[in-house]
Amino acid sequence: MAHQESVASDVDDSGRVSLMNDPKARGLVFQVLLIIAVIYLVYSGVTNAIDNLARAGIASGFGFFGERAGFDIGQSLIPYTNDSTYLRAFFVGLLNTMVVGLIGVFFATIIGFIIGLARLSKNYLVQKFATVYVEMLRNIPLLLQLLFWYKAVLSILPSPRQVGLEPGAEVVFSLNNRGLYMPRIVPEAGSSLILYALLIAIVAWIFIGRWAKKRQMATGQQFPVFFTGLGLIIVLPLLAYLVTGMPLSLEYSSLQGFNMVDGWVIQPEFMALLLGLALYTAAFIAEIVRAGILAVSHGQSEAAYALGIRPNLTSRLVIVPQAMRVIIPPLTSQYLNLIKNSSLAVAIGYPDLVSIFGGTVLNQTGQAVEVISITMLVYLTLSLLTSAFMNWFNSSVALVER
Structure with a gap:
């Protein structure tokens, strides 16, 4: 009787359960309290940090972005001098980080897929070489690999004079301890049409790919x-180049005194960082590719052979599409690791975001809270954008269940 009376007391005259005994209402209340607690903790931390900085006489805020930087940067994709602002230096470091991340992801993917397929090769030497590559590179710390490429490989290359270059003579390619020197393309009037032709070719390629996919689904052809x-990518820009009167010229490097001038140079720091990131990440991608292919039932390839499909088409049209749904999720993690590992560039002197903004700018301004917070926010944003793109790509290549 007592139990029945307590249950009855929790129910009003209309038959509804009281809010205190409603699981959804309690959950909502707890969530609101948790949000309030988090906001209070963040507010308390920010106000305490501001008070402590003011008490210590340390400047705070983001006004330093408009001040003169006063230092040079060895590699910049945008115009920069020591008279530029800290904001300009920030963008230089951001672009350098994004460039090495994008190129590193590109080469790591290609090398990883090749090594992953080699791990499944029936050729004994190829399979063992791929195994040694994976087991060796993925078990050596990345920082040591970066130092190896920079200190033990690129730094000991001969100087431009030791290579045998004649002073003043133009060179097409030269690899020395100053970097890799190549011709630089100099655009002239009318060269923008070549870029437009390239963009049109890329867009046409995308539309042709979509049309071909629909055609294959409908007819099997x-x-x-x-x-x-x-x-299209070769012919259209070439036609635009010829029609506009060849508005491109090449600027070659030459040795002037002890330094190489003109042309285009890829500095040793960038090459060491790219080699280390790409080769190290490729070792993990190779294992992901191998596991994804092995996850596909062997009966799939046997069925394709029974239908008369050639082995190369079987791999491209039957095995790989099914393996991609296993490969892409862990592949996303490796891309994120590569982007975040690029912050190790500071160890070999490559001017990335951490080196420029989290290093030089921090030391000169002394505003650690703002600088470190912005640096972390940038890496968080890059990681979230990469994850969002890979999630979209994963959904686009996912197999449709029937």
Whole structure:
């Protein structure tokens, strides 16, 4: 009787359960309290930090972005001098980080897929070479690999004079301890049409790929999308180049005194960082690719062979599409690791975001809270954007269940 009376007391005359005994209402109350607690903790931390900085006489705020930087940067994708602002230096470091991240992801993916396929090769030497590559590179710390490429490989290359370059003579390619020197393309009037032609070719390639996919789903007939797109990317810019009167010229490097001038140079710090990141991440990607292919049932390839499909088409049209749903999720993690590992560039002197903004700017301004917070926010944003893109790509290549 007592139990029945307590249950009855929790229910009003209309038959509804009181809010205190409603799981949804309690959950909502707890969530609101948690949000209030988090906001209070953040507010308390910020106000305490501001008070402590003011008490110590340390400047705070973001006004330093407009001040003169006063230092040079060895590699910059945008115009920069020591008279530029700290904001300009920030963008230089951000672009350098994004460039090494994008190029590193590109080469790590290609090398990783090749090594992953080599791990499954029936050729004894190829399979063992791939195994040694994976087991060796993924078990050596990345920082040591970066130092190896920079100190033990690139730094001991001969100087421009030791290579045998004649002073004043133009060179097409030269690899020395100052970097890799190549011709630089100098655009002239009308060269923008070549860029437009390239963009049109890329867009046309995308539309042809979509059309070919719909055509194959409807008729089963294949279309050479890759070679067609490659032809468009080569032919259209070439036609624009010829029609506009060849508005491009090459500027070659030459030895002047002890230094190389003109041309285009890839500095040793960038090459060491790119080699270390790409080769190290490729070792993990190779294992992901191998596991993804092994996850596909062997009966799939046997069925394809029974239908008369050639082995190379079987791998490209049957095995790899099914393996991608296993490969992409862990592949995303490796891309994120590569982008975050690029912060180790400070160890070999490459001017990335951490080196420029989290190093030089921090030391000169003394505003650690603002500088470190912005640096962390940038890496968080890059990681979230990469994850969002890979999630979209994963959904676009996912197999449709019937």
